[in-house]
Amino acid sequence: ASRSAAAVARELLAVAREAISVEAERLGDLDAIAGDGDHGVGMLRGLTAASDAAGRADAEAGVDTVLEAAGDAWAETAGGTSGALWGGALVSLGASLAAAPDLDAEHVGAAIRAARERIESLGGAQPGDKTMLDAIAPFESAFARAAGDGGDVRRALSAGAAAARQAADATADLSPRRGRARPLAERSVGHPDPGAVSFTVVVDAVERRMRQ
Ligand code: ADP
Numbered sequence: 001a002s003r004s005a006a007a008v009a010r011e012l013l014a015v016a017r018e019a020i021s022v023e024a025e026r027l028g029d030l031d032a033i034a035g036d037g038d039h040g041v042g043m044l045r046g047l048t049a050a051s052d053a054a055g056r057a058d059a060e061a062g063v064d065t066v067l068e069a070a071g072d073a074w075a076e077t078a079g080g081t082s083g084a085l086w087g088g089a090l091v092s093l094g095a096s097l098a099a100a101p102d103l104d105a106e107h108v109g110a111a112i113r114a115a116r117e118r119i120e121s122l123g124g125a126q127p128g129d130k131t132m133l134d135a136i137a138p139f140e141s142a143f144a145r146a147a148g149d150g151g152d153v154r155r156a157l158s159a160g161a162a163a164a165r166q167a168a169d170a171t172a173d174l175s176p177r178r179g180r181a182r183p184l185a186e187r188s189v190g191h192p193d194p195g196a197v198s199f200t201v202v203v204d205a206v207e208r209r210m211r212q
Pocket residue numbers: 031035036037038039042043079080081082083085119123124125130131132133178179180193194195196
């Protein structure tokens with residue numbers, strides 16, 4: 001029997017938390033170049049709270065309830081810009097997944113789009129501003145392309161993760177136009193955006209787990 005979307009969401013949050021804990025120091029160092037150096041601890045704190053909240057949700061709860069609890073906990077606990085954005089994104093992701101008639105690649109792709117739109121409306125940034133969106137938008141596009149070509153969720157995730165990795169690396173060439181790194185923009189050039197890199201850490205971990 002296939003597991004419920006809520007159970008998958010719970011497991012993937014735990015997987016993401018584990019992956020971020022391994023990379024937290026590197027993410028903090030990256031954020032210290034032009035930001036305040038807290039991106040690693042913030043992501044770890046937020047994801048730990050999110051994963052714990054998802055675990056506490058009722059066993060029968062739907063994916064919307066689980067991801068709303070997780071997203072709210074992330075936003076409240078992380079205490080940074082990225083936490084508020086990730087938190088809002090999870091709430092939108094869950095609402096969209098819960099409303100979908102089934103969780104094929106097309107509908108999962110639509111939920112990813114809703115999450116990205118939420119990040120744009122909350123943070124006011126666009127691709128090109130050197131934020132997490134510079135990894136998320138290419139992830140979304142590659143996912144949708146693979147889904148349109150008839151790929152299943154796993155295949156679309158693999159295509160999306162590969163695009164996100166490449167795009168996160170390419171943020172090194174950009175100059176920040178949003179967030180805390182903007183005043184120190186020239187220091188940031190030559191280094192990738194911390195939030196774009198942490199997005200690839202999460203997506204890579206999710207993609208690996210879904211392939212198992
Ligand atoms: P803070 O900047 O509050 O310390 P973090 O260090 O946790 O928060 O997160 C920094 C990351 O957040 C940046 O690298 C960038 O990817 C992302 N970010 C910052 N501002 C925005 C924004 N307005 N829209 C989208 N992403 C943003």
